[in-house]
Amino acid sequence: MHNLTKEFSLIAKYFQREQSSRHDIILGIGDDAAILTPPAESSLAVTTDTMVYGTHFDDSVPVKALGHKLVAVNVSDLAAMGAEPTWLSLALTCPAINELWLSEFTSGFFALADYYHCSLIGGDVTRGPLSLTVTAQGFVPQGKEIRRSGAQPGDRIYVSGQLGDAAAALAGQQGTIALTDIEQARLNKRLFYPTPQVALGQALRAIASSAIDLSDGLASDLQHILHASKVGASIDAGVLPTSLALSTAIPEQQSRVQLQLTGGEDYELCFTVPESRRGSLETVANQLGIEVTCVGVIEGSEGLRVTLNEQPLLLTTAGFNHFGV
Ligand SMILES: [Mg+2]
Structure with a gap:
């Protein structure tokens, strides 16, 4: 029980950040669900990509790069639709909570997310074989998406x-x-x-x-x-x-x-x-x-x-x- 509490506080330390400057986030990480307000006259573009250890990457990939790439591949799908990326959710499955790994991963992840003014609005951490999934959402003016x-x-x-x-x-x-x-x-x-x-x-x-x-x-x-x-x-x-x-x-x-x-x-x-x-x-x-x-x-x-x-x-x-x- 003690270990579990420690793990949760570590996760919070790396993933929970100061209040986002995005006005479309009413409620971010920390409750059961995020509450968001998309702008009027916009459509929501939504995409999901998973990276699995052994299939999409191995130990040759620096952990910081993994964080970067997970954001990049999802944001790239939104870019192809002509959408402006805004919100990210992360599902992380890993064999153990490793503080060095978390620190490297989140530095790559947030560096690119911040660059695009994208906020992490929620996530889930589970124990298991290493696998990373991001759902990215963005806005596109109604009827203007590129198909x-x-x-x-x-x-x-x-x-x-x-x-x-x-x-x-x-x-x-x-x-x-x-x-x-x-x-x-x-x-x-x-x-x-x-x-x-x-x-x-x-x-x-x-x-x-x-x-x-x-x-x-x-x-x-x-x-x-x-x-x-x-x-x-x-x-x-x-x-x-x-x-x-x-x-x-x-x-x-x-x-x-x-x-x-x-x-x-x-x-x-x-x-x-x-x-x-x-x-x-x-x-x-x-x-x-x-x-x-x-x-x-x-x-x-x-x-x-x-x-x-x-x-x-x-x-x-x-x-x-x-x-x-
Ligand atoms: Mg694509």
């Missing part, structure tokens, strides 16, 4: 940022590609500390016809847009945005683009833009200082066609599997 189903033939396909760094970091750790320590460290940053494209997602409400965030790899995530919109697409693998770290680590283009197309964990956005709004997109991207790259076009005939140097390219892996599980 996967709005792509039309002729729309251009864009991606934000650069692709493949996280997958290369994972491949390097697993020994499927050879990286120097410096290359591994550079690429690890993108794997461990992804940056969800929150500002871009909200700016795309009036511009994009569809959007998705890149968690499983461009080829498989784009397929979700194609299925939902009942269209097809062609993409040019030769123009995929590539970081200097990645092109240095994998100079050979064929294997690099395979990784960029099928590797996951980028947490960039893939979205479609009608021809008439491409100028608006360029203006917005410049204002935000975010790189966006047109990688292809939506077509009427179904299926995804990928070319590299004007030759058809066959994908060697269908999609991304965490740790090959």
Whole structure:
């Protein structure tokens, strides 16, 4: 009984923070449920993501990064809908309460949550195999959410940022590609500390016809847009945005683009833009200082066609599997 009391006070020490500055939280952590007031004329966007030890991460991931990433993957789903992230709930299952672990985890978790002015509004801690679940909620003006189903033939396909760094970091750790320590460290940053494209997602409400965030790899995530919109697409693998770290680590283009197309964990956005709004997109991207790259076009005939140097390219892996599980 004594131990249990001690555990509860430890949990409170790390998760219960001073009163949130968010005015939409009437009652936060500490009662049986949180009481919240979404703004008028807004829809609520809600998403849940789980990270399981042994499936989504292992001991190679710093605990602080785990906290960051758990927030990032959930917020990234809200960004893809054009929503503004606001509230987080956390369900944490762990084998034992370890104070050092809690301190590292919550420092990563709250650093990113605070950055987006997102508040933790509730949670649950249970004993068991390590597993982390966050439910993230956010607002989007009514009728303005960006769905996967709005792509039309002729729309251009864009991606934000650069692709493949996280997958290369994972491949390097697993020994499927050879990286120097410096290359591994550079690429690890993108794997461990992804940056969800929150500002871009909200700016795309009036511009994009569809959007998705890149968690499983461009080829498989784009397929979700194609299925939902009942269209097809062609993409040019030769123009995929590539970081200097990645092109240095994998100079050979064929294997690099395979990784960029099928590797996951980028947490960039893939979205479609009608021809008439491409100028608006360029203006917005410049204002935000975010790189966006047109990688292809939506077509009427179904299926995804990928070319590299004007030759058809066959994908060697269908999609991304965490740790090959
Ligand atoms: Mg998603």
